[in-house]
Amino acid sequence: MNFLRKKLDEIKRPFQKGEKFEKFAPAVNAFDTFLFVPNHTTKTGSHIRDAVDLKRTMVTVIIALIPALIYGIYNTGYQHFSQLGGDFSFLDAFLHGAWKIVPMIVVSYVVGLSIEFAFAVYRGHEVNEGYLVTGLLIPMIMPVDIPLWMVAVSVAFAVLIAKEAFGGTGMNILNPALTARAFAFFAYPTYMSGNKVWVSEASSMDGVSGETILGTLAADGNVNYSMFEMFQGSIPGSIAETSTLWIIVGGIILIATGIGSWRIMLGSVLGAAFMGFLFNLWGSNALMSFSWMNHLVVGGFAFGVVFMATDPVSAAQTAKGKWIYGVLVGIFCIMIRVFNPAYPEGVMLAILLMNVFAPTIDHYVIQGNINKRKKRWASTLKSA
Amino acid sequence: MSTGIRTRRGAKINLKGGAEKILHIAVPSETYALKPDNFFGIVPRLMVKEGEKIAAGAPVFHAKHNPEILFVSPISGTIKEIRRGAKRKILEIVVDAQNGDTVTHEIKPINTLKREEVLETLLKSGAWAFFKQRPYGVVADPEADFKSVYISAYASGPLDVDFDFLLKNNKQDFQKGIAVLNQLLPGKVNLGVDANFKGFFENVEGVNLLSISGAHPAGNVSFQIQKNDPINVGEKVLEIRPEDVLNIGLLFSTGQYHAHRTIAVAGGSVGKPQYITAKIGAEISSLIKDCDIDNTIQNRFINGNVLSGATVASNGYLDFYNNLLTVIPEGNDYRLFGWLPFVDNKIPSLSKTSFSWLFKNKGYEVNTNLNGEERALVVTGEMEKVFPMDIYPMQLLKACMAGDIEKMEALGIYEVVPEDFGLIDYVNTSKIEAQEIIREGIELMIKEVG
Numbered sequence: 001m002n003f004l005r006k007k008l009d010e011i012k013r014p015f016q017k018g019e020k021f022e023k024f025a026p027a028v029n030a031f032d033t034f035l036f037v038p039n040h041t042t043k044t045g046s047h048i049r050d051a052v053d054l055k056r057t058m059v060t061v062i063i064a065l066i067p068a069l070i071y072g073i074y075n076t077g078y079q080h081f082s083q084l085g086g087d088f089s090f091l092d093a094f095l096h097g098a099w100k101i102v103p104m105i106v107v108s109y110v111v112g113l114s115i116e117f118a119f120a121v122y123r124g125h126e127v128n129e130g131y132l133v134t135g136l137l138i139p140m141i142m143p144v145d146i147p148l149w150m151v152a153v154s155v156a157f158a159v160l161i162a163k164e165a166f167g168g169t170g171m172n173i174l175n176p177a178l179t180a181r182a183f184a185f186f187a188y189p190t191y192m193s194g195n196k197v198w199v200s201e202a203s204s205m206d207g208v209s210g211e212t213i214l215g216t217l218a219a220d221g222n223v224n225y226s227m228f229e230m231f232q233g234s235i236p237g238s239i240a241e242t243s244t245l246w247i248i249v250g251g252i253i254l255i256a257t258g259i260g261s262w263r264i265m266l267g268s269v270l271g272a273a274f275m276g277f278l279f280n281l282w283g284s285n286a287l288m289s290f291s292w293m294n295h296l297v298v299g300g301f302a303f304g305v306v307f308m309a310t311d312p313v314s315a316a317q318t319a320k321g322k323w324i325y326g327v328l329v330g331i332f333c334i335m336i337r338v339f340n341p342a343y344p345e346g347v348m349l350a351i352l353l354m355n356v357f358a359p360t361i362d363h364y365v366i367q368g369n370i371n372k373r374k375k376r377w378a379s380t381l382k383s384a
Numbered sequence: 385m386s387t388g389i390r391t392r393r394g395a396k397i398n399l400k401g402g403a404e405k406i407l408h409i410a411v412p413s414e415t416y417a418l419k420p421d422n423f424f425g426i427v428p429r430l431m432v433k434e435g436e437k438i439a440a441g442a443p444v445f446h447a448k449h450n451p452e453i454l455f456v457s458p459i460s461g462t463i464k465e466i467r468r469g470a471k472r473k474i475l476e477i478v479v480d481a482q483n484g485d486t487v488t489h490e491i492k493p494i495n496t497l498k499r500e501e502v503l504e505t506l507l508k509s510g511a512w513a514f515f516k517q518r519p520y521g522v523v524a525d526p527e528a529d530f531k532s533v534y535i536s537a538y539a540s541g542p543l544d545v546d547f548d549f550l551l552k553n554n555k556q557d558f559q560k561g562i563a564v565l566n567q568l569l570p571g572k573v574n575l576g577v578d579a580n581f582k583g584f585f586e587n588v589e590g591v592n593l594l595s596i597s598g599a600h601p602a603g604n605v606s607f608q609i610q611k612n613d614p615i616n617v618g619e620k621v622l623e624i625r626p627e628d629v630l631n632i633g634l635l636f637s638t639g640q641y642h643a644h645r646t647i648a649v650a651g652g653s654v655g656k657p658q659y660i661t662a663k664i665g666a667e668i669s670s671l672i673k674d675c676d677i678d679n680t681i682q683n684r685f686i687n688g689n690v691l692s693g694a695t696v697a698s699n700g701y702l703d704f705y706n707n708l709l710t711v712i713p714e715g716n717d718y719r720l721f722g723w724l725p726f727v728d729n730k731i732p733s734l735s736k737t738s739f740s741w742l743f744k745n746k747g748y749e750v751n752t753n754l755n756g757e758e759r760a761l762v763v764t765g766e767m768e769k770v771f772p773m774d775i776y777p778m779q780l781l782k783a784c785m786a787g788d789i790e791k792m793e794a795l796g797i798y799e800v801v802p803e804d805f806g807l808i809d810y811v812n813t814s815k816i817e818a819q820e821i822i823r824e825g826i827e828l829m830i831k832e833v834g
Contacts, residue, residue, distance in 0.1 A: 033757060036719060041754060053813060312764045314767075
């Protein structure tokens with residue numbers, strides 16, 4: 001360890017203050033602090049600090065994402081081979097999926113982190129760890145056959161427009177990963193919807209039946225999957241969104257470590273269940289009469305609620321606000337699913353919509369606190 | 385009269401090196417120092433010169449804006465040095481302790497005193513400096529109209545002192561101090577005590593007893609005021625530390641200014657953590673002589689607790705408002721992959737990404753490592769968990785950063801002091817200096833609003 005430390009200090013010498021490459025220090029520091037927690041001590045304020053930092057927080061989210069990612073990789077292969085017919089093993093499916101998905105992750109990280117590093121150097125602050133999560137989320141919510149260059153363009157758009165334009169990590173209004181998906185969705189719709197994009201290499205197959213469940217319902221078709229298949233995730237869909245089971249595992253990790261807000265998750269589930277139930281009572285088309293329980297396990301709902309809606313920067317920040325925000329995400333998700341004929345998935349748009357309204361929700365929650373205080377002031381002024 | 389106050393927010397951080405409850409007498413300090421920086425909101429005007437003889441209780445400096453507020457010497461001797469910093473700012477006035485006179489004031493029986501007489505004695509003797517005023521925690525303005533006075537005998541911070549142990553041998557004089565406060569603000573004296581252990585405070589007369597249950601910062605006066613009777617715009621509240629109530633009691637029995645300070649020397653680097661009786665402004669080195677400090681490592685000396693105290697050099701002096709000297713190791717070393725979750729569980733963490741709670745009862749060994757680097761504010765909800773007041777801490781911090789006075793006011797800046805944000809400094813993932821931000825916010829308020 002000492003050898004490594006000495007070597008690193010040697011490498012960092014030209015990047016120190018007053019030296020030749022001082023400007024590029026954030027880039028080197030990012031690698032150094034990835035290996036070592038730095039020797040910085042407290043200068044002002046509290047003399048002792050909690051062991052948690054942003055790196056640990058972000059890495060915990062990545063750990064929570066891994067079960068869904070692994071299942072997503074397997075499911076990519078599973079969908080491909082089961083459409084082809086014939087025998088295949090778990091390993092075949094996994095390798096096929098990895099062959100498709102690993103390059104997407106690499107492209108996402110390379111493009112996104114390059115921009116992040118450039119901005120850190122330009123603005124003279126350290127590299128924020130937020131992109132470690134965003135960079136993994138973006139490929140996980142894309143259809144598997146999307147060309148890599150589209151991934152790259154979406155990532156660049158998300159990081160530049162949704163994040164850096166607002167001032168970087170912590171300042172953005174919209175969730176960057178969802179912005180990337182929304183960008184791809186509106187810029188390249190043929191790659192993002194329809195019945196061919198959800199199965200790997202479907203364009204080279206004949207007679208693919210790879211429509212998502214929500215797509216089938218929107219076309220008033222019959223769903224041929226059991227609720228267990230939907231829950232376990234062996235259905236077509238974006239890479240990592242299909243398995244509610246493994247997403248719940250991730251959700252449990254997030255709640256147990258206190259990183260993800262259980263208020264938002266529970267609020268969304270309650271909101272969606274309520275809305276689904278109402279539509280069940282109405283029941284005028286296939287999507288409306290689709291059982292509210294099934295609504296919770298198909299499409300991107302689970303993934304969106306666990307990993308996207310809980311993004312602390314773009315969600316509501318007050319405890320009360322988180323409840324309201326969560327419930328509304330759930331309600332709007334199901335509403336958009338049912339009423340939007342062009343695209344039967346609502347969670348992406350519901351979360352983006354609520355991202356925009358989160359500051360308003362917080363404003364009213366905080367205004368409540370302010371009003372209480374001002375009322376108190378007024379009552380003492382009157383009695384004086 | 386007794387009022388119960390309860391909170392479930394906040395946190396107790398159990399550190400190693402709590403002071404053993406035996407009173408030791410400090411080795412006599414050769415020099416003493418007064419530090420104008422201890423008195424927030426005061427610009428000092430010197431009343432002595434270097435080399436001048438000074439009696440115990442004689443004024444050393446007064447407040448520039450109000451010559452009535454005197455700051456007096458805790459002992460008799462000679463002014464040894466006036467240490468100045470940048471722009472000739474006065475840092476310390478060092479007094480060489482020698483035998484000499486003590487200023488004695490004329491004293492009448494307490495129950496015959498009028499409010500004005502009490503005030504005059506407090507001001508003349510220099511004991512007025514014991515009072516701080518809310519909002520802002522500045523040295524109190526003697527002309528202001530105060531709503532009430534608060535004493536917190538519940539020190540809830542890490543390694544903090546037990547005021548019952550500190551004062552129980554001087555019950556009568558403490559009670560006398562309370563009687564003086566009652567002459568100043570009749571029936572408006574509030575005494576906060578730990579609901580789990582009230583000690584002799586339970587039987588103190590002439591106070592509204594606030595029985596506090598909850599972890600730090602429940603012992604802070606801000607919290608107790610807000611739960612009991614919150615400060616409204618334009619209102620002022622006095623605050624005084626328990627040992628200074630005793631000092632005032634002694635002043636009104638003897639006619640002399642008393643500067644007693646019982647100090648707990650505690651922390652991971654202290655071999656024999658103990659209570660020591662000394663005087664305000666004593667040399668740190670005189671206090672730690674028998675405490676067996678581990679000198680093989682680099683230590684940090686802190687006047688106060690690890691959350692809100694001030695760093696002091698090992699050859700420095702005690703602060704004015706302070707009963708605790710914490711000594712912990714510096715943490716200027718690297719930790720390989722220390723940022724991984726569930727790694728380095730010995731570092732106390734309130735986050736559930738660590739198993740450190742398993743070692744809760746053993747007492748943590750802490751150091752001053754930042755355990756990360758400063759980042760943008762990302763995580764939400766963690767500050768609220770350790771902030772028991774009815775205030776949105778993150779929003780108040782942001783208003784302070786933006787310098788938005790109207791918002792700071794609306795969000796409750798009048799009700800807080802920097803110390804209340806000590807745990808927020810500690811817990812926040814982004815390593816934001818919350819106390820510093822609040823201090824700057826308060827300075828802005830004083831400058832702009834007054």
